[in-house]
Amino acid sequence: MTRSPATPLPPPKARRRLRETAALTQTQLAERVGVTPATVRAWESGRTTPRGRKREAYAKLLKTLAEEETVQAPEPEPKLEPEAKPQPQPQPEPEPEPKLEPEAKPQPQPQPEPEPESKLEPEAKPQPQPEPQPEAKPQPQPQPVAAPEPVALTPAQAFDALYAFSAPALVRQTFLLTGRREQARESVERAFQAAWEHWPEVARDRDPVGWVRATAYEYALSPWQRLRPRHRHPEPPPADPGDRTLLNTLLRLPPRHRRTLVLYDGVGLDLPETAAETEASTPATANRLLRAREAVAGRLPALADPQVLHRRLAELASNERLRAAEPPTVRRGGERRARLRTRAAIAFTVALIGTTALTVRTAPTHYEPPVSPGQAVRGVPQRVAPGALSDEELELRQKLRDQVQDGPQRLSPRLE
Template sequence: MTGNTQVAQALTGEPTETPPGPPPQDGSAPMPTEAFDALYTGTAPDLAQQAYLLTGRRRLAREAVEYAFHVAWGRWPEVAIDRNPAGWVRAVTYDYALSPWHRFRPAHRHPDPPPDGRRARGLREALLELPPPYRRTLLLYDGLGIGLPETAAETEASTPAAGNRLLHARALLAEHDPDTTEPEVLRARLAELLAAGPTIVLSAPRAVRTGSERRVRLWTRAAVALTALIVAATAFTLATAPTRYEPPLAPGEAVGGVPVLSGSQPLTQQEQQLRDRLHSEPVNGPPRLVPDSR
C-alpha cells in the first residue's frame, strides 16, 4: 500500500495503523529531576535535528529545543502526566522554531550554508521553500512516521486538512526532485537528512533545569514589579485627582447683537463730561453731595 493511498484512506475516514505507545514500566516512580533528565537525554538530540531540518539554522534549532524544555520543566506536573511527554515537548519545539517572528532577528534571517552533496542540498532547499504548516506536517508524517490523526492533532488541524497539506507538500517536493514522487523514497531521503544533520551541542539537563528556574524567577520579579508600578500609579492618581467636577468657563459670545463684555468699555460723551467735571471740582463740599440742577 502506497503512502498516498494511506492518506486517502485517512481522509475518507478509514482506520489507519498507529504506532503503539511505550510499554509501562514497573517499579517506583522516578523523581521529577530524574524523569526530566531522562526525557531530555532521550529526545533532545533528535529534536535538535528535526528543528534544524525545519529551519535550516543550527542556532535556532538549539534555541527551540532548550526553550521547549524550559517550558516543560516550568510546567512539569502537567507534562509528567501527559500520555506522550515527548510529543508535548516536540510540539512546543516546532511552534518556537517555526515562529514568524524569527525573521526579524538578524541572526536568523538567512539559513546556514547547505550540506555537502547535491541531492541532500536540493531536498533541504525544497523543504525550506514549503509553507511552515506543510513542512511540519510532512516531517511528522513522512519523516517520523506518525499517523495522520496524530499529526493533525499536533498541528492543530482537522484530519482532512492535514491530509491535504501532506499531499500538496509531496507534490511541491516532486516538482523540485522527481525522485521523491514515491512516498517510500521520500521517507528514506528524509531519514537520511535527519541522520546526516550537523552536530548541535546542547546544554546539560541540569543547566536546562537551572535556566528554566531562573527564567521563572525573572518573570515572577517582573510581574511583581509591574504590579507595584500599577498600584503606585493608581494611588498617585487617586491622590491628585480632583474631588468634584468643575465645568470650564465658556468663552464669550455675542448674544442677540449685544457686544461681548471683556474689560473696560469706551466712555460715552456724557460719561466723559461727568468725569471731567469730577476732576475739575473740589473733592469735598456741597457740590459733591447735592445734585446740580443744571
C-alpha cells in the same frame, strides 16, 4: 436446651462458642443464614429467639458446626499417645485407653500404630527444637520478590531522562523545518523549558515527547522569528549538494505542508496523529501531505517513493552535527527565565499600586466646574479715556450741582 417443634437450638453461650470455634464472624454467619449481623448478635446474647425458616437455617448451621467440632476433636487426642508410649503398663494409664479405642477404630491395625509414634517422637523431644529455624528461613525468601519495585524518580530526574532520550532527535527534526541549526536548538530548549514549567501536566500526558515536539515546532515556525536580527544572516548550507537541494525544497514549502511532511514521512506518525498534532482535520492533513509530496517529487523525482523520502529525510537530519545542551543547563535556564518573569510581574504590580495610591492622594475631593472660555461681545462701545466735556455734559453737571442733594424735597415728589 431450647427446643423448637422442628429442630432444637443450643443455649446462647453455646451458639457463640460454636461460631468462634469455626472461626466465623457474626457478619459471615449472618450472610450464611440470610439475616443481619445485629440479628445474630441478639440471638447469641439471648435477647431474641429465631423463628420460622430463619430458625431452621440457623439450627442446621449450628448442627453442622457442632459436627465439624466433633470431627476435629479427635485430632488433639492422638497427641496423648506419647503418654501411652512408655508402655510399662502403669496402673493409672490403662483407664483412658479403653475410652480412646472405640473412638479411634484404626488402632487395631498394626501398620498405623508405628506411624503416629514416629511422628510424635520428634514432637516429644523439645530439646533440639530445629523446627522454628527452617520456618524462619523461608520468610526472608519472599522478600527479594518484592524488592524489585520501581524506584520513584524525582521530577528533576524524570525531566533529565526525558530530555536525554528525545532532545537530540527533536533538534534534528526541527532543523528540517527551519534550516537553521541554532534556531532548531533554541526551539527545542524553549520547548523543554516550557515542559519543565508545566511538568505536572507533562508528566501525566500520554505522550510527553509529542507535547514537547508540538511546542518546539510552534516556536520554530512562529512568524516572529523573521523579526530577529539572527534571521537576517543566513547559515551555511549543508556540504552535500543532494542534501542542500532537499533542504531548499523543504524550505520552499508552506509551513503547514512542511510540518505535515516532516511529521508523517520524517518522524513516522500516522495520519490521525499528524492531524491531531497539527490541529487540523484528517482530510485536510491528507491534502497537505499530498501537495507536499507532489512539490518534492516535482523538483526531485527520485523522492516520489515515500520510503525513499523517509530515508533521505533521516539522512539529511543525521548528517548535520546538531548537539543539544545538557539537561541541568536547560532546567536552570527555564527556572531563571521564570524568576525574571515573576520579578517583572511583581515590579509591574508594585508600580501600578504606587501610581494608584498617588492618584488617590492627589485627586480633588470635590467637583470644580471648569471655567468657560471667553467670548467676544459685540455692539458695546469701546471704553475711551476721559476728555473734555461737551456743552450738554457741562449743562447737566451744573444742573446736578445746583439742585439740593438732600432734604424733604427729595423725599416727596412734586409736580413741576
